[in-house]
Amino acid sequence: MREEITRLEAVSRQLEPDSDKRQALTRQVTEYAEQFLDALPAMPVYVEGKPDSNFGSDIGEDGADLQSLLCEIEKQVDTYGINPASGAHLGYIPGGGVYYSALGDYLADVSNRYSGIRFASPGATQLENKLVDWMAELIGYGQSAGGDLTSGGSIANLSAIVAGREEHEISAADTVKACVYLTSQVHHCVTKALGIAGLKECQLRIIPMDSLYRMDTAALSAQIVSDRNAGLHPWLVVGSAGTTDTGSVDPLSEIGDICQQNRLWFHVDAAYGGAFLLCDDGKAILNGINKADSVAIDPHKGLFLPYGSGAIIVKDPSTLAKAHAYHANYMQDATAVEDDPSPASLSPELTRPFRGLRLWLALKLAGLKPFRAALDEKLLLARYFHQRLGEIPGFELGPAPQLSVVIYRYRPRSGMDISDFNRRLVEKIQRDGEIFISSTLIDGQYMLRLAVLNFRTHLEHIDRLLELLPATAAELEQSG
Numbered sequence: 001m002r003e004e005i006t007r008l009e010a011v012s013r014q015l016e017p018d019s020d021k022r023q024a025l026t027r028q029v030t031e032y033a034e035q036f037l038d039a040l041p042a043m044p045v046y047v048e049g050k051p052d053s054n055f056g057s058d059i060g061e062d063g064a065d066l067q068s069l070l071c072e073i074e075k076q077v078d079t080y081g082i083n084p085a086s087g088a089h090l091g092y093i094p095g096g097g098v099y100y101s102a103l104g105d106y107l108a109d110v111s112n113r114y115s116g117i118r119f120a121s122p123g124a125t126q127l128e129n130k131l132v133d134w135m136a137e138l139i140g141y142g143q144s145a146g147g148d149l150t151s152g153g154s155i156a157n158l159s160a161i162v163a164g165r166e167e168h169e170i171s172a173a174d175t176v177k178a179c180v181y182l183t184s185q186v187h188h189c190v191t192k193a194l195g196i197a198g199l200k201e202c203q204l205r206i207i208p209m210d211s212l213y214r215m216d217t218a219a220l221s222a223q224i225v226s227d228r229n230a231g232l233h234p235w236l237v238v239g240s241a242g243t244t245d246t247g248s249v250d251p252l253s254e255i256g257d258i259c260q261q262n263r264l265w266f267h268v269d270a271a272y273g274g275a276f277l278l279c280d281d282g283k284a285i286l287n288g289i290n291k292a293d294s295v296a297i298d299p300h301k302g303l304f305l306p307y308g309s310g311a312i313i314v315k316d317p318s319t320l321a322k323a324h325a326y327h328a329n330y331m332q333d334a335t336a337v338e339d340d341p342s343p344a345s346l347s348p349e350l351t352r353p354f355r356g357l358r359l360w361l362a363l364k365l366a367g368l369k370p371f372r373a374a375l376d377e378k379l380l381l382a383r384y385f386h387q388r389l390g391e392i393p394g395f396e397l398g399p400a401p402q403l404s405v406v407i408y409r410y411r412p413r414s415g416m417d418i419s420d421f422n423r424r425l426v427e428k429i430q431r432d433g434e435i436f437i438s439s440t441l442i443d444g445q446y447m448l449r450l451a452v453l454n455f456r457t458h459l460e461h462i463d464r465l466l467e468l469l470p471a472t473a474a475e476l477e478q479s480g
Ligand SMILES: *Cc1c(COP(=O)(O)O)cnc(C)c1O
Pocket: 093, 151, 152, 153, 154, 155, 187, 189, 240, 242, 243, 244, 269, 270, 271, 272, 298, 310
């Protein structure tokens, strides 16, 4: 048997390259990254097409050469679709990808510390809990707040809803009487989460909005009263701090008061807008967010981190703990020593990536100043675009941006269908690949959207879009 084990060992040791090989591999990877980042400013932000159909399917017995794999990654992955690293990405909610975080991921992956359980890595869990505390302080919560770093906003919203469900003791049998209040602008992951949480049969109350697409609080109050009088059970209000469509922020302070008076769980989806708490204007717009019971924030949006970084922050962490309670005999030695909560006690996950390191390293290496400046810059770029586009004949504007999203459209000469024209306008600009913008439907109307959130987006991109829009519209008008 020893002989067989030794024979296997010789092969399995190939999983551990020696120092020379490691350095050679790392050099090739950093060279690839350097080339990518150097070429990025001139790269198209969108390329139509797709990878070869057999890409990814040729897993074989023998190892391959890294250089050829990097070529494959470049051709098959880093070519087609949207390039979220580009500052010219001004559609949907742009992503980020600060380099500092990549270094954090590299270190986290090499040492592979177990961040799910405090006993396994007191350092990793403490770091994550401190980052949660930092975000709780940004929100304006007291010392006792807590939360968890999640993979993104969808899971953060799900955890919040489950915490609210448990706190309000909504049993399966109670579901049909339980009322949830939101606007039609709430992110679709919220209704998805209600379904996942077994709350599909809740009474969904779509509250009307004002002209700036914010929840009408008088209508909210009236609906709660009428539901209560009808013998139903109002329990959850979901507010948005930055809707995806228009970047609108619901009147959080007033909603918070209504929830407190009526003893409802108040959740704020700040996946997009939460990071703006770092700047004075954002803080003023998000005033009252501290009245929420739970807040979802996506560092992979407004803190410019690579994808896979969300956060759920709750005023009372015992609510998250109750909602995610578990017991496992085989973990008795790991869970016995808990004083400060472990991430696994506050989330659906057990084993998870050590997400804190990418956030901490980026915040520490850069310091907060450039993050605040970038966020202020994004707010101003959106306002600048709104102002300048208003000076160009033919364009119709939505309301002045509350955060960094602007909606607008072109009104073509008579005889042309406005929705069809704008669809062709956005498609043409997307296909040209220089700037990426997207569209949406507002009150059934086809509208174009500008969303400024990538840390690499600067004045030059907005100025270029301000040239491209009228030029492309004129071309389309001429071609009919
Ligand atoms: C992006 C977004 C979400 C979803 O977050 P993911 O990180 O994509 O899962 C939820 N709500 C809002 C407002 C968002 O912008």
